[in-house]
Amino acid sequence: MKSRALLFTAGILGLTFSSYxxxxxxxxxxxxxxxxxxxxxxxxxxxxxYTPGVNWLRDTKQGxxxxxxxxxxxxxxxxxxxxxxxQLFTREIAHVGNFDAKxxxxxxxxxxxxxFGVQFGRIKVPFGLYNPFRxxxxxxxxxxxxxxxxxxxxRDYILAQTGFEAYGNVDFPGMMGDLEYRVYAGTIPLRVNxxxxxxxxxxxxxxxxxxxxxxxxxxxxxxxxxxxxxxxTDLLLGTPATALILRAPVRxxxxxxxxxxxxxxxxxxxxxxxxxxxxxxxxxxxxxxITSERAYAMASRRVNAWLYPGIYYSIHxxxxxxxxxxxxxxxxxxxxxxxxxxxxxxxxxxxxxxxxTADVDxxxxxxxxxxxxxxxxxxxxxxTTAYF
Amino acid sequence: MKxxxxxxxxxxxxxxxxxxxxxxxxxxxxxxVVIVHPRNxxxxxxxxxxxxxxxxxxxxxxxxxxxxPVDRGPRTPVRYSFSETLLDKTVFEVKSYxxxxxxxxxxxxxxxxxxxxxxxxxxxxxxxxxxxVSTSARTDGSKILEVR
Numbered sequence: 001m002k003s004r005a006l007l008f009t010a011g012i013l014g015l016t017f018s019s020y021x022x023x024x025x026x027x028x029x030x031x032x033x034x035x036x037x038x039x040x041x042x043x044x045x046x047x048x049x050y051t052p053g054v055n056w057l058r059d060t061k062q063g064x065x066x067x068x069x070x071x072x073x074x075x076x077x078x079x080x081x082x083x084x085x086x087q088l089f090t091r092e093i094a095h096v097g098n099f100d101a102k103x104x105x106x107x108x109x110x111x112x113x114x115x116f117g118v119q120f121g122r123i124k125v126p127f128g129l130y131n132p133f134r135x136x137x138x139x140x141x142x143x144x145x146x147x148x149x150x151x152x153x154x155r156d157y158i159l160a161q162t163g164f165e166a167y168g169n170v171d172f173p174g175m176m177g178d179l180e181y182r183v184y185a186g187t188i189p190l191r192v193n194x195x196x197x198x199x200x201x202x203x204x205x206x207x208x209x210x211x212x213x214x215x216x217x218x219x220x221x222x223x224x225x226x227x228x229x230x231x232x233t234d235l236l237l238g239t240p241a242t243a244l245i246l247r248a249p250v251r252x253x254x255x256x257x258x259x260x261x262x263x264x265x266x267x268x269x270x271x272x273x274x275x276x277x278x279x280x281x282x283x284x285x286x287x288x289x290i291t292s293e294r295a296y297a298m299a300s301r302r303v304n305a306w307l308y309p310g311i312y313y314s315i316h317x318x319x320x321x322x323x324x325x326x327x328x329x330x331x332x333x334x335x336x337x338x339x340x341x342x343x344x345x346x347x348x349x350x351x352x353x354x355x356x357t358a359d360v361d362x363x364x365x366x367x368x369x370x371x372x373x374x375x376x377x378x379x380x381x382x383x384t385t386a387y388f
Numbered sequence: 389m390k391x392x393x394x395x396x397x398x399x400x401x402x403x404x405x406x407x408x409x410x411x412x413x414x415x416x417x418x419x420x421v422v423i424v425h426p427r428n429x430x431x432x433x434x435x436x437x438x439x440x441x442x443x444x445x446x447x448x449x450x451x452x453x454x455x456x457p458v459d460r461g462p463r464t465p466v467r468y469s470f471s472e473t474l475l476d477k478t479v480f481e482v483k484s485y486x487x488x489x490x491x492x493x494x495x496x497x498x499x500x501x502x503x504x505x506x507x508x509x510x511x512x513x514x515x516x517x518x519x520x521v522s523t524s525a526r527t528d529g530s531k532i533l534e535v536r
Contacts, residue, residue, distance in 0.1 A: 039496040075496050080447075080454040085493055105493045114446055124492045132492035139487040169445045178445070218476070263478060302480050343462065387487075 039085075042072040043387035045137050049094060053377025054357065055364040057094030057152070067093050067383065069135065071104060083109045089135065093152070094364075104135070105160055115168040122162045126182040126210035127225045128254045128269055131158065137385040141265075142336045143350045144381070146296035146314035147359045149254060149271050158227075158252075161186040161206045180212040188229070199243070200234035212256075219261040227252045231277075237284045244284055248277035254294075263302040265310075270295040272320070293320035300336075308338040318358045327370030330358035334379075345386050352379035418465045419523040420474065423508065423530040425515045432534045439475045441518060443485060444495050449516060456517040457498040458510050466504075470520045474535055 047067035051060040059066070073087035089104035091097040107121035124132035133139040134150050144152065163186015171178045188203040208227030215222060231248040254271035271294040279285040293316070300310025314332040317323045336350040354377050357370040365373055422438065424430065429451060440446035442457050449455055460467040462479050471479045486497040501507050507519040511530045521527065 037499070039490070041490050043491070071491070073491065073493065075490075075493070077496075087491070087493060107493060111447070114448065132494070133488045136487065136491035139484065139491055171440070171446075178440075260481065263480070302478070305480075 037077065039075040040073070041388060043070070043136070043138060043385055045069040045383055045385040047143065047381055047383030050380045051377060052380075053354075053374045054360050056360055056377070056379060057096060058361070058364040060094050060364075064094050066095060067381070068099075069093075069137070071135070073104075081111045083107075083111075085109075091135070096152070113168070115170050117167050119165050119167070120163070122160050123165050123184065123186075124160050125158055125184065125206075125208070125227070127158060127208070127227060127252070128210075128271070129223070129256045129258055129267055134159070137348070137383065138346065138387045141300045141308060141310045141338055141348075142298075142312065142334065143348050143383050144334070144352075144379070146269075146298070146312055146334075147332065148294035148296055148314040148316035148330065149269050151359065153359075153361060156190060157188060157203070157229075161188055163187060163206075175216045177214045177216050180214070181209070183209045197236055198233060199236055200232070202232045204230055204232060208252075219259050221256075221258045221260075223256040223258075225252075225254045225256070235285065237281075242281060242284060244279055244281035246277055246279050246285060248275055248288075250275050265298075265300045267298040267312075268296070290319050291321070293317040306340045308340065309336065310338075311335045316356075316358050325371060326373075326375040327357050329356040331355045332359075344388050346384070348381075348383045348385075350379070350381045350383075354378060418469050420466055420469045420520050421523050421525075421527070422470075422474070422518065422520050422533045422535055423511050423527055424518045424533055425511055426529055426531045427515055428518075428531055428533075430533060432536055434536050435474060435476065438535055439477070442475060442498065443482075444489075444498070453516040456510075456514045458507060458517060458519040459498045459500045460504075460507065460520070461500050461502055466520065466522050474520075 045068065046065075048063065048065050049057070049060050049067050050063040051057075053061070055061045069089070069091040071087055071089040073085065075083060075085035077083045084107065086106035087104040088101060090099050090101040092099050103122055105122050105124055107119045107123055109117060109119035111117035126132055128149055130140060130145050130150060134145055134155070137143070161184060163184060165182060165184040167180075167182045169178055169180050185205070185207040188206055190201060190203060206227065206229040208225065210223060210225040212221055212223035229250050229252075231246075231250060233246045233248075235244050235246060236242065237244060251274040252271065254269055256269045257267070259266040272291055273294070274291045275288065277288040279287055296312050296314035298310060298312035300308065302308045312334050314330075314334070316330040316332075318328045322328055332352055332354045334350060334352040336348060339347045341347065356375055357373045360370055360373055360377075362368065362370060422433065428449065430449070437446060441455055442459070444457070447455055460470070462483060468479060471477055471482055475482065489495040490497070499510075501510060504521045504525045507521055508525070508528050508530055511517040511519045512528070518533075
C-alpha cells in the first residue's frame with residue numbers, strides 16, 4: 001500500500017514538475033537576487049526488482065515492488081560565504097530502509113575562499129567518484145552502482161559522517177589543471193537494535209580524504225580516496241552464551257579515473273578494504289585480518305536528448321588471498337538504458353549477469369551459506385524517477 | 389537472461405556507432421557573447437576561468453566581488469551554443485554535474501532565466517553578475533567580455 005501510494009506520488013510529481021520545475025526549484029522574489037534565493041529540490045522513485053537464481057536482497061528472487069525512494073532538500077544561502085541546507089530521505093529497497101525518514105545530510109558551511117571552506121553537520125562521505133550521490137537516481141546512469149565499490153548492503157556505514165569537513169579547489173598555475181580536496185573527521189551514528197547475538201555496536205570515528213585532479217587533458221579526472229574507521233562490537237556467542245568484545249580497525253581506499261568527452265563517459269575504479277578484528281575470546285571468534293579487492297570499469301554514452309545507455313563490469317573478491325571459491329567472488333556484467341521522458345522524469349531498464357555469491361545476503365536466503373547458493377544468477381530492474 | 393543481456397549490449401553498441409557524435413547535434417545554434425556589469429574591471433576572460441565560474445568552482449572576481457553567474461533555459465539555442473562552444477561541455481554534462489551537486493548538498497546551480505532581457509536586467513542589477521546572450525541582443529549598457 002505504501003509503495004503504491006508513493007508510486008502515485010512519483011507519477012504526479014513527474015507530470016506536475018515537468019511543467020513547473022523552475023517555479024518550484026528556485027524562488028526569487030526581490031531585486032536582491034542573492035539573498036532572497038531559496039533552493040528546493042526533490043525526487044521520488046518507484047521500481048521493480050527481480051533477481052532470478054538467488055535472493056540478492058529479501059524476497060527479490062520472486063520479484064518485488066519494494067523499491068521506493070523519496071527525498072526533499074532545501075538550501076539557503078545566508079550570505080555569500082555562509083550556507084545552510086538539509087535533505088530528508090526515506091526508502092525501502094527489498095525491506096532495507098523500512099521507510100525510516102531521516103536527514104540524509106544537513107550542514108552549515110562557511111566558504112573562506114575557493115580554495116578553503118569548512119562545513120559541519122551530517123555530510124556525505126567523499127569516497128570514490130559516486131559515493132556522495134549513490135542514492136540519487138537522477139545524478140547517475142545505473143540503477144545500481146557497481147556493488148563491488150558501492151555495496152548496497154554497506155550503505156549505512158559509508159554514506160555520510162556526522163562531523164567536520166575542510167574542502168576546497170586549488171587552481172594550479174599554467175596548464176596543470178586544478179585539484180579538489182576534501183578532508184573529514186567524525187563519526188557514523190547507527191541505530192542498531194540489540195539482538196540475542198549483538199548487544200552493542202558503535203563506530204567511534206571515521207577520518208578520511210579524497211583528492212580529485214582535473215588534469216590538463218580535457219575531460220580526464222584522476223583521484224584517490226582513503227578512509228580509516230573502527231567497528232566496536234559486543235557479542236554473545238556459544239552455549240552457554242558468552243560475552244566477547246570485538247574491535248576492528250578498518251582501512252578503505254579507492255583509486256579512480258574518469259574520462260568525459262563528446263557525450264562519452266568512461267569510469268574505472270579499484271579499491272581495497274582492510275579489516276583487522278581482534279577478539280577477547282579467540283575460541284569463539286578468532287582474530288581476523290582480511291583484505292577484500294574490488295574494481296569496475298564502466299562506459300556510457302548520451303545518444304540523444306532522451307536516450308542514455310551504458311554498461312559496466314564489476315569484480316569483487318571478499319578475500320584477495322583466496323579468490324577461487326564461489327562464495328568469495330562476484331563477477332557482474334550490467335547494462336542500463338536510461339530514457340529521459342522530459343527534464344524531470346526518467347525511466348531506467350537494467351540487467352545484470354552475475355557469477356559468484358560474494359555479494360549475496362545470507363539472511364535473505366534462509367541462512368544458506370554462500371558456498372551452497374546458486375553461483376549463476378541475475379538482476380533485472382525497472383525504475384522510474386520524477387525529480388525537480 | 390543471458391540472451392536478454394546480450395541484446396541490450398549489442399543494442400547499445402549499435403546505438404553508439406550509428407547515433408550522431410553529439411547528443412544535441414540537431415539543436416539550433418546561435419553566436420553568443422558573454423556580458424558583465426559595466427563596472428567590472430575585466431575586459432577578457434579565458435575559457436577555463438569561464439567554465440570554473442559557471443560550475444561555481446570560482447566564486448570571486450580579482451577585486452573580491454562575489455561572482456553571480458546566470459544561465460539561460462536549458463533548451464534554448466543560446467544555451468546550447470554557450471555550453472558547447474565556450475564551456476566545451478554539452479548541456480547534458482552540465483545538468484548532470486548540477487544534479488550531483490544539488491543532491492549531495494555541495495552547491496546549487498546558477499539561476500536560469502527565460503529571456504535575454506531578463507539576463508541583461510540581472511547583469512545590470514548585480515555588479516558581480518556574468519551572463520550570456522546572442523550577438524543580436526541589445527546589451528543595453530552591459531559590458532561584453534572577450535573570451536580567449
